Amino acid sequence: MNRRDLLRNAAIVGAAALAGRRAFADEPWSAAPAMTWSNGRILTGLPIGAGDAEIRGGVRVEGGKIVAMGPDVTGGTDLAGATVWPGTWETGTTIGLADIDLEPSTRDDVETLDAFQPQVRVVDGFNPQSEVLPVLRARGVLGALVLPGGGVVSGQAAWMRTSGATLADATVMAPAGLVVNLGKAGASDKGPTSRLGVLARLRDVLDANPDPAAVPPPDKKKHAPVEPPKPPTRAEVLWHDLRGGRLKALFVADRASDIELALDLASEYALDAVIIGAAEGWMVARQLADARCGVVLGPVTVQPDSWAHPNARYDNAALLHAAGVTFGIRIGDPHRTYDLTTEAGIAVAWGLPYAAAVAAITGNSPALFGLDQGTLRVGGEASFVVSDGDPLEPRSSVKKVVVLGVDQPLVNHQTELYDRFKVLR
């Protein structure tokens, strides 16, 4: 199966886990050698309530999958107490689309075709050979929900790995949802210029594209068809999928009132919504808990430095957790994606339980999309990171990265420079 077929299938099926497995079906991962690691501390990354957050023991890997895990696994490589954990899965970034912020020739992360451009796809611009990815991978970042930017509806997000030589290898799920920028972020000279226009145009496009599957067929006795209906355009299909809940609405919103608007839209149009950002989420914690929609907050260190979120605070995560909201944590800044661990640690310092913090940067966000990446469990994919201490502590280092049972090289642009200049010649 070639890459084009694969992506098309992923798009048509829209079933993430399936697409993910499909992406690797023909790849050598399944032939990965068996390996055993023992005597470690294992953080499973499982969402709270889905199993043990932390266990002692080892991991046995065969065929790219975890076949055994826990105290009964012995032998193999002695971890000597090192921590095995799922690596971080970022939720809402531009890695793979943009390498150097101020070099336009390296950037494909913002498109301004139109203020409403559902047909724009992250996978069309994602570069699995980006030199940023190996730097992040070597520091424990294994994947990310990559968002397109620009306009009110920026296009189709995708879950991508930081490993994989080809686009097909790197793709976990595409599309993963449509990005909808609320607040002033959505305003531009290509479309609405204020929140008023953003919401008006959003309702217009949602009203105009009801899910055909949910609309009762016309009464043939009363309305004899004059001509067969035209097939829907690609954009119309996407709107239909959004309205039908087959495609997620990824609302990027920070101000409390913008989060409320996202919840209102989700309720009014029965959208499968995820709120990304949520800097002022703590102010609408009850509504977020009641709505049971997905929430990705972050960065934890977002400051009250902007009119978009003057009420940002460090204990946002702790307050949302206390309100019963399950969430992922994102950092956003692509070059600092590895600091997700520090972000989670800071959330702990401000009151978030440790297990909830680990899950928030590993398994929680993929789980929102029906993916099991970011977790360690028997039968799951053998993708994990070994750190020489608590992964949330800034002083800890990543020592090993394994993806689908395959040891990943830790060499990258930065290690090459270090090797070149560690001794001056």
Next chain:
Amino acid sequence: MLLLCLPALAADLAILHATVLTAAGPPIADGTVVIHDGVIASVGGPVPAGAETLDATGMYLAPGTIDPHSHMGDYSWPDGNGHSDGNEASEPFTPRVWAGDSVNLEDPAFELARAGGVTTIQVLPGSANLVGGRSAVLKLRQRRLLDQMLFKAAPPGIKMAIGENPKRVYGASTELAPDGDQLQTRMGEFAALRREFQAALDYRDARKRPNPPARDLDLDVILDVIDDKILVHLHCYETNDILGMYRIADQYGFHIQSLQHGLEAYKVRDVIAAHGTMLATFSDWWGFKLEAWDAIPQNAVLSSQAGVGVSMHSDSASFVQRLNLEAAKMLRYGWTADQALQSITIVPARMLGVEAKVGSIEVGKDADLALYNGDPLSVYSRVQRTWIDGEVVYDRAGAGVAQ
């Protein structure tokens, strides 16, 4: 005015049973630090009669964080046009401007910085200009008047910049530089610098002759640079920029006190050490522009091992609150915990020329302190209390801030 500048005289305070990280020697377990009249009166006791005591069992007492690269007050929160006061990008040379004139004392970032244990910052002009203007070193006292926040003992400093930023700002627009001062290349930047420095020397000569030219507020400051009367803090990234600036500095005979950012310092760390220049850098931020593409997280450690005094800096009103965690990352690459702590305390104090007053916990120094509920290099630790000149400027127990 003098009265306003002094903190209210308080009873002596003895902080007891803390792990004292002095930044001047090894950690002191179960240590005692006594504050008298805003100054550290003793490290280790005795506790004077009548002193207030604070039981800091299980806590860590460290010097307050010092950030040599801040724009707090010059880009006040919330962001917006009305708060954009950090770059006087009207021409590439603005040595006459002073960052202190832009400081908005109502910037809410000050409060959060104090809550992060920050006690001293250097507010620098931005990096649009080759010579951007003079800096303002502030103590983050809770005061209404700029005069009360200025660190009076700090010698003057000036911001210079070389590399991508000036040519980006002045390269595309002829409106900004109608007199032919457009900067399109690095060689153009260096040529413009030479012309400016030569103009200053010519101006000095002309001022000595009959019918001298009028005072030039720009060239007066350039002459202070040439005479080493002002500390030069140079924004730069790449090796060619660093080496090129040493050609200028050597030609006109001035000292470069610090490289700011200097993400490629590791490649020419021997040259930097030989010039006695210090380095203020990020832990591992990179990739935001081409001249930051070759940044490596070992930059600070390699440079310090070559003899360069290396400080962490924030360049951010957010990261300054967690500069301790940026320093903590350096433990991965070879720094000891003491070195990491020094990189946010005594080393930046030296860079700003205030090491006689602040930056370590030693008798006679200002009582600028941060008390953490754990190791300051741990992500789980939080600042419990911050003092400046012995005055409590943040208290978590009665936190007057939203956070």
